[in-house]
Amino acid sequence: MIRPPDLRVRSAAPADTEAVARAIAALCRADDVIVLGGDLGAGKTTFTKALAAGLGVTEQVTSPTFTLAQQYTTGRLPLHHLDVYRIDQLDEVVDLALPELYESRGVVVIEWGDTIAPALPASFLALSFEFGDGDNDRLLELRLIGPGWQPRLEALRESLAPLAADGAAT
Ligand code: ADP
Numbered sequence: 001m002i003r004p005p006d007l008r009v010r011s012a013a014p015a016d017t018e019a020v021a022r023a024i025a026a027l028c029r030a031d032d033v034i035v036l037g038g039d040l041g042a043g044k045t046t047f048t049k050a051l052a053a054g055l056g057v058t059e060q061v062t063s064p065t066f067t068l069a070q071q072y073t074t075g076r077l078p079l080h081h082l083d084v085y086r087i088d089q090l091d092e093v094v095d096l097a098l099p100e101l102y103e104s105r106g107v108v109v110i111e112w113g114d115t116i117a118p119a120l121p122a123s124f125l126a127l128s129f130e131f132g133d134g135d136n137d138r139l140l141e142l143r144l145i146g147p148g149w150q151p152r153l154e155a156l157r158e159s160l161a162p163l164a165a166d167g168a169a170t
């Protein structure tokens, strides 16, 4: 996954990260997969909660760290929220039944997804969160992997333009 990002966004507060999540939620379709990378406290769960709200989920979204996976069904699409931080052996991934989830007509969000790279689908939206200079500063890099998200690149660019970081790729 080492390639230049398709889009780069600067977030100066949780509200910015939430705005990014809502913009992405508006573009989500059945069978989308979103993979979140970045260190602990970078904002992956903050993003996921706002994505859920953007999808219309009314249930409280909690961190699935201890359960690995949570389902929310009150939004316009079912949301599957996975956190694979604790997975240290790839065979544990089998228990998550990922191929079935990818085809379940929902949206699958995977925190720490890059640690299970071989189990990711052909197409997904990758977001990496990096810490910036200030306590609340984050740099979000978006990569559209595979053909699934590619037709939505311009729509993403447009809706994220207010937060675009200098030097955004392409
Ligand atoms: P992760 O899931 O990546 O471990 P969390 O979303 O659980 O991270 O935690 C991120 C923490 O950082 C929250 O307490 C959040 O309020 C705070 N925070 C500060 N600035 C930002 C920002 N720009 N974007 C997202 N979270 C931020």
Ligand code: MG
Pocket: 044, 045, 063, 083, 111
């Ligand atoms: Mg988290």
